[in-house]
Every structure is written in C-alpha cells, then in structure tokens.
Amino acid sequence: MACYAMTGGATGIGAALREQLVADGHQLISVDIKAGDVIADLSTPEGREAAVAGVRERAPEAGLDGLIVCAGLPPVAPLAKIAAVNYFGAVAVAEGLKDLVAKRRGTVLLVSSNSAPMMPAETPFVQACLGGDEAEAIRALEEANHGQVGYAGSKRALTMWMRRNVVDWAKAGVRLNAVAPGITQTPLMQEVMSNAEYKEAMTQFADTVPWGGTAEPAQIASVMRFMLSEDAGFVCGAVFFVDGGSDAMLRPDSF
Numbered sequence: 001m002a003c004y005a006m007t008g009g010a011t012g013i014g015a016a017l018r019e020q021l022v023a024d025g026h027q028l029i030s031v032d033i034k035a036g037d038v039i040a041d042l043s044t045p046e047g048r049e050a051a052v053a054g055v056r057e058r059a060p061e062a063g064l065d066g067l068i069v070c071a072g073l074p075p076v077a078p079l080a081k082i083a084a085v086n087y088f089g090a091v092a093v094a095e096g097l098k099d100l101v102a103k104r105r106g107t108v109l110l111v112s113s114n115s116a117p118m119m120p121a122e123t124p125f126v127q128a129c130l131g132g133d134e135a136e137a138i139r140a141l142e143e144a145n146h147g148q149v150g151y152a153g154s155k156r157a158l159t160m161w162m163r164r165n166v167v168d169w170a171k172a173g174v175r176l177n178a179v180a181p182g183i184t185q186t187p188l189m190q191e192v193m194s195n196a197e198y199k200e201a202m203t204q205f206a207d208t209v210p211w212g213g214t215a216e217p218a219q220i221a222s223v224m225r226f227m228l229s230e231d232a233g234f235v236c237g238a239v240f241f242v243d244g245g246s247d248a249m250l251r252p253d254s255f
C-alpha cells in the first residue's frame with residue numbers, strides 16, 4: 001500500500017484517479033480548493049504554503065510514494081488565475097513536497113495537456129513562467145490577452161519545467177513525468193463548452209481526433225495510475241499523450 005498526495009482531486013480527472021487509487025488500497029492526501037483533506041487555494045502564496053504544510057502534517061514519517069499535481073483552470077478563467085494555478089501553484093507544490101517524495105524514491109506526476117506543444121516556447125508568457133517571475137508572467141499574459149495563451153502556455157511551461165528538472169530530481173530520488181490529456185469530459189471542459197467562442201473551436205478540434213471522440217476521466221486516470229505504479233518504475237521524464245492521436249496528427253515528426 002502506497003501513500004500519495006494529490007492536488008485537484010475533487011472533480012474530473014483527479015477524482016477519477018483518486019477513486020482508482022483508493023480502490024487499489026492506497027492512502028490518499030487530497031488538496032483542493034473545493035473539497036478534500038486539505039482545503040487550499042493554489043492561486044495564492046498563502047494557499048500554496050497551506051497546501052504543502054497540510055500534506056506534511058498528514059504524510060507518514062517515511063515519506064510519500066508519489067505526488068500528483070492535477071489542479072488546473074481552463075482558458076476561460078481569469079488570466080492571472082490561470083498562470084497562478086496551472087504553473088506557479090503546480091511548481092510550488094512539487095518543490096515544496098520534493099523531499100518527502102525523495103525519501104521513498106517516489107514519483108511526481110504533473111498534468112499537462114496536448115495543447116502544450118501548440119504554444120511556442122518563445123512566447124513571453126512561457127518564458128516569464130520559466131523565469132519564475134509570477135508578476136512578469138501575469139503582465140505578459142495580460143498583454144497577450146487570450147485565455148488560450150494562458151492555458152496552453154502554462155502547460156507548455158510546466159512541461160518544460162518538468163523536462164529541465166528531470167536529471168536533478170532523478171539524482172535526488174524523484175521520477176518526474178507528465179501526462180498530456182486531450183479533450184476529456186470533466187467540469188473544466190463543461191466550463192469551456194459554455195463559452196461560445198471556445199465551444200466552436202473545441203467542437204472543430206474534437207471532430208479531427210484520429211481515434212474519434214473525447215476521453216472519459218477514467219481513461220486518463222488509468223494511464224496516470226500506471227505511471228505512478230512500480231510497473232512504470234523506469235519511466236522518467238516522459239510526456240505521455242492520452243489524446244486519441246491528436247498530437248501525432250499535428251506533430252508527426254516530433255516526439
């Protein structure tokens with residue numbers, strides 16, 4: 001039996017993963033703004049501190065087998081919140097709990113998106129995120145003034161942050177990986193679909209998915225469950241696309 005901490009376990013993909021891990025007999029410490037063991041708002045520095053402190057209080061002395069960083073906001077959320085939760089909140093929780101995961105040679109699994117490669121690395125918002133400057137990132141995003149720059153850009157930055165840290169974190173005893181879902185039927189996607197502009201773009205994109213259709217949260221969660229398990233014990237630095245073939249369709253020569 002393993003002990004995992006996770007953010008974003010209240011609904012959607014996180015809730016589906018929580019159910020699977022609990023059914024497997026694992027212990028879960030769930031952090032979320034809505035419901036969970038630790039209620040914390042990852043958009044603020046105080047909330048991030050409360051999240052890390054809350055997990056530390058509840059974690060076994062021996063450490064954590066893994067951390068799943070799943071909390072995220074859609075492109076229709078306020079721009080500053082997207083940057084704050086999807087990138088800065090995610091990195092703060094991962095860094096704040098790294099030593100607890102390293103104690104057990106465990107794994108940190110980030111939730112990226114198949115939209116991440118769609119936003120160029122040179123985008124000022126992405127660069128400001130990677131520079132660790134939250135105020136500058138928000139300024140750059142407000143200048144770009146588009147939710148998709150915030151959403152795809154935050155996921156691009158988070159994935160690059162992961163890849164850049166793989167070596168150091170592996171040496172410290174932590175496997176870093178990311179899952180990159182395509183369109184998945186969750187409350188986040190319902191929020192996106194309630195916006196006329198995004199609904200049209202998403203519907204058009206969904207129509208191009210090579211395998212057809214969209215994902216159920218459990219289909220993303222089951223891949224994450226594997227990535228957390230000992231069966232994936234040599235998976236390190238991977239970005240696992242679970243998107244019905246969309247990324248391969250858009251970038252056949254990049255992998």
Ligand code: NAD
Pocket residue numbers: 007008009010011012013014031032033034035040041042043070071072073085111112113114180181182183184185186187188189
């Ligand atoms: P969701 O809205 O069901 O889940 C997001 C979770 O994050 C919720 O439990 C929510 O309460 C929590 N959260 C939001 N803001 C928070 C904050 N400030 N502090 C703490 N917790 C907060 O949506 P989902 O689709 O299951 O999203 C899970 C992850 O999957 C996100 O990172 C999202 O970007 C990513 N993702 C989703 C899709 C999709 O199509 N649904 C596609 C690619 C990636």
